[in-house]
Amino acid sequence: MPPETPKYRAPALDKGLDILELLAKATHPLSIAEISDGVGRSRGEIFRMLQVLEERDYIARADGDGAYSITPRLFRLGMEQPPVRNLVETAMPVMHRLADEIDQSCHLVVPSQEQIVVIARVDPPGETGLVVRVGHRRPISHSASGYVLLAWQTDETRERWFGMMLEHEPTLKRARIEATIKQIREAGLATIPSEVVDGVTDLSAPVIEGNHAVCALTVPFIERRGARLDMKRTSRALVAAAASVSRELSHGAPGTSMV
Missing domain, CATH: 3.30.450.40 (GAF domain)
Incomplete structure (x- = not known):
């Protein structure tokens, strides 16, 4: 049987969770391009989401302007x-x-x-x-x-x-x-x-x-x-x-x- 279609959709939430799950499994910090490829979305689609996740301390950049990694906040x-x-x-x-x-x-x-x-x-x-x-x-x-x-x-x-x-x-x-x-x-x-x-x-x-x-x-x-x-x-x-x-x-x- 085909997978059941979700009854409700929250695209922005889906996007944020996709990013967090990708970074959680990554063995090294990921650039915007790598995140874009990993979640199958354009840079424009994920740019604001990355900003919000960083502001809320779910993700971080070691030097403030580099690749992203997940923080211990979820943990x-x-x-x-x-x-x-x-x-x-x-x-x-x-x-x-x-x-x-x-x-x-x-x-x-x-x-x-x-x-x-x-x-x-x-x-x-x-x-x-x-x-x-x-x-x-x-x-x-x-x-x-x-x-x-x-x-x-x-x-x-x-x-x-x-x-x-x-x-x-x-x-x-x-x-x-x-x-x-x-x-x-x-x-x-x-x-x-x-x-x-x-x-x-x-x-x-x-x-x-x-x-x-x-x-x-x-x-x-x-x-x-x-x-x-x-x-x-x-x-x-x-x-x-x-x-x-x-x-x-x-x-x-x-x-x-x-x-």
Whole structure:
């Protein structure tokens, strides 16, 4: 069947959303010409919209006269949703205790379509560590956090996520991912070498609410001489911390699910 025609149209809103969605997926700032090509509209059609979005701080130009990139404003608005705010407020005290115990950083990750996004972090108490900025995104299939989120979903949700992932990455090896998430479920956490930084192992454990993971608690583990805890003990501390957040969510207000 052909796609259903929308009952109402708001051309200006469509135009603005097209621009924001294009910039959100871009890996570098885009010029007016690139935005024009990307949304299939003329420069004249998008010029005023770019001005308004810039004035409202949804997009910005680094030098005031160059290419456009999206700002964290939309992310901050999303963080004000009660489910997200409750999740972060519940997890942060536990994350601070975990970082102090393991002397490493940790961060909290939620799903966002075919990607994961970092919504909170705690820096390591010492002078050495790897931190991941809040708002950082990666494909689900290229992160330990994503594998954990996949591993602890219902079959229906996992199937839907795979559909989105394959749409954006058709060459994805689904069988390999399914074998990996089965191992992760048996182990209770993911232990995967970082795809981004050599010498870092991403440890990630699920925060469970109801029958699925609402987020993943992740430690980018760095092996250091003289460290208080090795990877095995750090993994145990991480799993215990994720379980603690899960318990607190289950006794808190309903409606915190992100899926």
